[in-house]
Amino acid sequence: MSTSAHSKRGYHHGDLPAALLRAxxxxxxxxxxxxxxxxxxxxRTGVSHAxxxxxFRDRESLLAALAAEGFAMLGRAQREAAAAGGLRAxxxxxxxxxLEHPQRFRLMFGGxxxxxxxxxxxxxxxxxxxxxxxxxxxxxxxxxxARDASIAAWALVHGLSQLxxxxxxxxxxxxxxxxxxxxxxxxxx
Amino acid sequence: MSTSAHSKRGYHHGDLPAALLRAxxxxxxxxxxxxxxxxxxxxRTGVSHAxxxxxFRDRESLLAALAAEGFAMLGRAQREAAAAGGLRAxxxxxxxxxLEHPQRFRLMFGGxxxxxxxxxxxxxxxxxxxxxxxxxxxxxxxxxxARDASIAAWALVHGLSQLxxxxxxxxxxxxxxxxxxxxxxxxxx
DNA sequence: CGCTCAATGTTGACAAGAGCAACATCAATC
DNA sequence: GATTGATGTTGCTCTTGTCAACATTGAGCG
Numbered sequence: 382m383s384t385s386a387h388s389k390r391g392y393h394h395g396d397l398p399a400a401l402l403r404a405x406x407x408x409x410x411x412x413x414x415x416x417x418x419x420x421x422x423x424x425r426t427g428v429s430h431a432x433x434x435x436x437f438r439d440r441e442s443l444l445a446a447l448a449a450e451g452f453a454m455l456g457r458a459q460r461e462a463a464a465a466g467g468l469r470a471x472x473x474x475x476x477x478x479x480l481e482h483p484q485r486f487r488l489m490f491g492g493x494x495x496x497x498x499x500x501x502x503x504x505x506x507x508x509x510x511x512x513x514x515x516x517x518x519x520x521x522x523x524x525x526x527a528r529d530a531s532i533a534a535w536a537l538v539h540g541l542s543q544l545x546x547x548x549x550x551x552x553x554x555x556x557x558x559x560x561x562x563x564x565x566x567x568x569x570x
Numbered sequence: 571m572s573t574s575a576h577s578k579r580g581y582h583h584g585d586l587p588a589a590l591l592r593a594x595x596x597x598x599x600x601x602x603x604x605x606x607x608x609x610x611x612x613x614r615t616g617v618s619h620a621x622x623x624x625x626f627r628d629r630e631s632l633l634a635a636l637a638a639e640g641f642a643m644l645g646r647a648q649r650e651a652a653a654a655g656g657l658r659a660x661x662x663x664x665x666x667x668x669l670e671h672p673q674r675f676r677l678m679f680g681g682x683x684x685x686x687x688x689x690x691x692x693x694x695x696x697x698x699x700x701x702x703x704x705x706x707x708x709x710x711x712x713x714x715x716a717r718d719a720s721i722a723a724w725a726l727v728h729g730l731s732q733l734x735x736x737x738x739x740x741x742x743x744x745x746x747x748x749x750x751x752x753x754x755x756x757x758x759x
Numbered sequence: 760c761g762c763t764c765a766a767t768g769t770t771g772a773c774a775a776g777a778g779c780a781a782c783a784t785c786a787a788t789c
Numbered sequence: 790g791a792t793t794g795a796t797g798t799t800g801c802t803c804t805t806g807t808c809a810a811c812a813t814t815g816a817g818c819g
Contacts, residue, residue, distance in 0.1 A: 540729025570722040
């Protein structure tokens with residue numbers, strides 16, 4: 382399947398960076414960050430073990446690119462939710478993103494990436510967050526304390542995502558509700 | 571410095587597990603989980619590279635023990651705060667713990683540890699959380715929705731910790747307040 | 760059309776770490 | 790005092806990240 386470049390590849394690959402990122406994305410969600418090795422990716426991409434170094438400074442840079450993709454996705458999800466359903470929908474979309482891409486989310490917020498070392502990543506992340514806080518400000522106003530409330534809202538949503546991902550919430554707490562309904566109820570408090 | 575066992579150590583160490591955990595704790599906070607290698611610990615402990623395997627099944631088990639210590643610490647901090655200042659104080663203590671032991675916190679909640687594989691860890695963690703939700707329930711009552719509110723409160727506190735650790739909060743948001751005051755204000759909303 | 764060169768891949772190293780197995784040492788017990 | 794189970798050690802193997810030297814190729818220039 383997939384792009385023309387795949388079948389009749391000779392010495393040169395055609396678009397290794399994209400292929401690596403695609404493979405890495407799949408591997409990431411299946412096995413987790415710590416299991417993701419560059420060499421595993423080269424095997425799956427049919428390329429030699431040192432090839433990635435032509436496109437990524439080192440393993441961490443590949444991870445940074447992966448995280449950047451993640452922020453882009455999250456940003457898009459947030460914009461769509463904002464357009465469609467307002468604040469509440471944005472919160473739910475945030476949590477949904479985390480649950481749909483647990484390992485990606487972990488990579489983005491887990492803290493193993495030293496953001497300072499990856500300007501491109503810092504860029505996308507900042508942009509996403511500005512969009513987010515912009516949307517919040519537009520709906521919350523500029524009263525003193527509004528800023529704090531925005532941060533609290535974000536923290537709530539983010540924390541709920543983390544706890545759900547980590548299976549830290551006792552099964553009993555859901556009290557029979559579906560996951561979606563549960564999330565709505567908790568965020569609604 | 572240090573215990574009697576240190577100076578005149580012969581073939582046997584005296585208390586390797588404890589020594590390893592101590593070294594690991596220091597190393598963890600200084601260099602982060604991913605940089606923590608068993609071999610580095612053996613060097614600092616003056617013991618051969620395979621010695622840890624007499625006491626920990628593998629690297630992950632050592633990390634699990636480290637995390638377990640963390641949950642015990644957090645639990646203690648929570649109990650003290652509960653006794654001294656109530657709900658508000660507990661929240662602040664939680665965030666303070668995260669900021670004082672960033673790497674430990676990351677290890678505890680970062681999700682790289684498969685908790686199912688480490689019963690002892692699961693035990694302490696569960697115990698800590700039960701204490702936590704017990705204290706919450708005692709102060710919030712049993713009204714319908716109270717349970718959700720507890721979870722929301724926990725999520726808020728946890729999320730704020732994460733965001734602060736990840737440097738995700740724009741410097742401007744603090745608006746000149748000290749860190750402590752800022753945390754109080756955000757949790758107060 | 761044929762050459763040249765920069766980009767992209769490859770091969771073959773090295774060092775570091777996880778983990779295993781075979782062997783060494785010690786301390787407590789009979 | 791001999792035995793033995795717990796604790797350490799030595800010496801591998803396998804995997805991985807990373808580097809350096811070399812190979813191949815397509816694009817642009819003459």
